[in-house]
Amino acid sequence: MASKGRLVQTVARFALSSRLQGRVPVIVQSHAQSTSTQPSDSQQPPSVTLSTEDLIQMEHKFSAHNYHPISVVFAKAKDVEVWDPEGSKYLDFLSAYSAVNQGHGNQKIIDALIEQAQRLTLSSRAFHNDKFPVFAKMLTSMFGYEMMLPMNTGAEGVETSIKLARKWAYEKKGISKDEAVVISCCGCFHGRTMAAISMSCDNEATRGFGPLLGGQAKVDFGDASALEKLLQEKGDKVAAFLFEPIQGEAGVVMPPDGYLKKVRQLCTKYNVLMIADEIQTGIARTGRLLACDWEDVRPDVVILGKALGAGVLPVSAVLADADIMLCIRPGEHGSTFGGNPLASAVGIAALEVVTEQNLSERSDKMGQEFREQLRGIQKDYPNLIKEVRGRGLLNAVVLNQADLGNATAYDVCMGLKNRGILAKPTHGNIIRLSPPLTIKREQVAQASKALREVFEFDLADMKLHAEDRSPPKTPDACDRCGRYKYVMPETEL
Template structure:
């Protein structure tokens, strides 16, 4: 059967609607090309990408170094499974463990897989190291989290859209309010708790930044109670928040290639998205030997996890972050962006506030979550050459590639300002 060539945007949208499951509600723009901070639709219109594939494209679209690593490796070997060794995995594991400051790395493909992996490790550690009775281990999670959409992960969710008609759910999960040290302290009194998992910033919840000191205090409580502190940095990691990891923002460490002081450093670190620069599905769980040694042959795996193509791409992607000082750029431009948004907010009743760290930011629209205002603003931004997406109804997330320049950022600020000032509810 012939496949349509040179599709119009509407034809491409119609094809997805007819032949694909309707599990997303995309902005109606059909992209065909990306380079740096820009993307182009099939009609040739150019846009600033202000979402970065939910922070997967921190290094910019089609970064030449990452693409070269992909194409070079693809001509030699793409997949062996873990039935055999390959010549890329060990090199990547050595590089990444030194880069993030851990003993061991367990490679997977997607962020959700990495979260599942971390939860399995935590449970097994709980039984074999902490001495929790069989099948009684508990994992503490935070309300309004977003760790993925597998059955186990949505068992930790309080989002009715994610959970309705998908039960029964995985037992052993305890949910507490985010940014509430007292609630965490109370939950940790249960000796059957193996781990506490949290996002340093809740991205899907609207870029909700916890109080200063929350992560550090949570880490200290977990250590006191012999509970693993798991940081889900799938979205916040890899320089997005102005540090290599968002958990770095809770320490005074001068070395940007570390994961913080010992009292802040997570016991288990979950990475994905930008670890490959958006070029290939790669995720990873990192931990030290005393935790990772509970995983033995046959306990966990993935046919594609640790494949040579992924390893070559991820190594190049992390080198780009280091060599181009993307964390520093995110920190500098993030401060500028929030100050500009504060200026705009002072001149309009349409936006209530801006929040975020680095180049992970959001504006809160002055309307209800049930309204279409944030969506309509994003549609207007699209018409003006900037792509962003609402979250939680009345919040617009802004997360451009970290390779953005100051001049480009100010151009985007101008687009946002003119769009907001011209917008009519």
């Protein structure tokens, strides 16, 4: 009880300090002021309302600075709409990096969470539970694979797929001990673990974290000829080719038509596992259940995450057939929380919502309309918008930095925020736009209208206020290959 009292005092002191420093007023209700019927010695915490600025400063002081978020605080959300502590409403056009495909707070999923939480939350895999087998059967049936391995986060799914590929390579392909190679793509993003950043071309992700893991090889994304050449040279030691069907974090980079089919042919020819990281692109995001479905390609291994938990819980899984999956045996890989009954119940409901609400078809249709609207803006502002690209409701607007002056895509996103649209830039000059798949036509139009108005009414002031800044820094050459993988317009190099 004493520690609880100290926590109450700490929050109250912070709130009072915030008020005295001139920020938005903070309401602190003492026990004496409370009209509660609770006894005076009940140690009930005071009612403390913190403003957006208070909360951001608190996070900045007490949390690691490993993100650079847009300055808005989520206090409540429903479907596509989000409210901050002051009650201002926004449309979410990031969806927690596609984790909220089913919309914030989908009632069916929340009901499944509550019902299961009241029954059983965790057994660990040391024992069986009554939800995980149902989830496993549903997931494998829905995606057409024989088996699945449950984990929690997307990064864990990537780590699992790499371990699985190496184990398969030694047991089934006959690669000599410790010589297995996993090929990945330049510009990839597979998470922030050591194995994932060891594949990265992003210096910010890798510098200061070495030594990176070995057993890696790289090819350019979308270049099937480069992949074939590498397989000709090293194919006898290659365990897998790990790739994103569309590179999300790199800025919604699209492969050329036919690329996925060619990759499938090459992996089959050289006896290499084709591993699709569909953590962001999967579960209806691109207008198909999997992005690989656009070319009717079946990878050997599929990694799912994000929307598998519908933004309610972290849920991920690796899918493969038995001849691959059973290379991992008891004691060789696992997770205390992977396959827990609470996550399983949420995963079942998340997949049911995708099917019942036809979210793949909805994403395809809404995405086509959205890109048409964005290309209409591009037509009117050809010097500002270099490219509009995407599939389904995974889209990006690539800005021409030369026409922004010292202003940036982050400034444009702040302009969108001020007009009620929440989006986030990636790699300097790219704005990713990926709302929940439940979005309505008028909400899509609202976002397009906001972007047009930022260009029409706000950009001149943005440029003016950015004049005293240093010009946006051109990214360094990649430490791995010496090339400029993440660049703004080529004229700036």
